[in-house]
Amino acid sequence: MNIDATTLHLQLPNLYLFRRVTQLGSFQATADALQLPRSSVSKKIAQLEQHLGLRLLQRSTRQLNLTDAGKELLIITDSLTDLLSNTAKLTEQAQAKPSGRVKISSSTLIGQRYLLPLLPDLKRLFPEIVIDINLDDRVVDLIELGIDIALRVGQLPDSSLVARQIGIKSWACFASPAYLQDAAKLDKPSDLSAHQCIIFRHQKLAMDHWHFCSPSGEIQTIHITPATASDDGRTLVELACMGMGIIRIDPILIKPELQAGKLTTVLTAWHHPDAAPIHLVCLEKEARSRAVNEVWQYLSKELTQVLNQAS
Helix, strand or coil, X not given: CCCCHHHHHHHHHHHHHHHHHHHHCCHHHHHHHHCCCHHXXXXXXXXXXXXXXXXXXXXXXXXXXXXHHHHHHHHHCHHHHHHHHHHHHHHHHHHHCCCEEEEEEECHHHHHHHHHHHHHHHHHHCCCEEEEEEECCCCCCCCCCCCCEEXXXXXXXXXXXXXXXEEEECCEEEECHHHHHCCCCCCCHHHHHXXXXXXXXXXXXXXXXXXXXXXXXXXXXXXXXXXXXXCCHHHHHHHHHCCCCEEEECHHHHHHHHHCCCCEEECCCCECCCCEEEEEXXXXXXXXXXXXHHHHHHHHHHHHHHHHHHC
């Protein structure tokens, strides 16, 4: 009889039963151990023999004896026991405590100010989890880079990712007192043309159009000719603190600089007309490891709390 190799994997449960029968010495003992009817055990062994075209066991009223083919099959399937045992150990370890690598992506300032301070407590809770942090102000491909969890600002396109809103991002304009001391007047957005402005820019994006809403509700968009540009949010803040010019940024990201008097708000009567949601995004639940799911749940709760407090 020719064996259909393409369906041989379907016999794995029957191979396991065969090995248990040889270990326990009878169909009845195997049936009792696995809580199966004796007839089911006998039927499945018969199915295995039929598929292989081999007699594996010689049956008698008192005992079962392995045929030569049965002895050979027992030898060549010996690794099946190790496979099942190792799989069981893996499951036990996963259930005992979450472990493995979790890669998290964030923009630089949100990551530095709000994500990084949460990591010590996260590591105390889950010491077996390796946290891999990616801070980058460019929009990166999460799937391509193997990122498990990410903080993202703005509306998200439809995708296989799950998004949970954890905060709201707004914008305002700031400069250092040293810069403003000798600067031209700055009463309205059009006055920015006489000022040094610092913008965020990288290869695919230049944030050089600043939007304003007047006290009466009028919307203005000002095209900024930058004096300085950077693709790193932390650098923008440092440049502004050094007196290099005016930046537009979310106030919650520069609270330390505002409290220390390093930066001050300008154009206070004019606010940004829009706000953008801050999302924590992650793979679908079915695609997450336990480690990723635990970190996702922790960050969802803690980041929501700290960002709402900061607003």
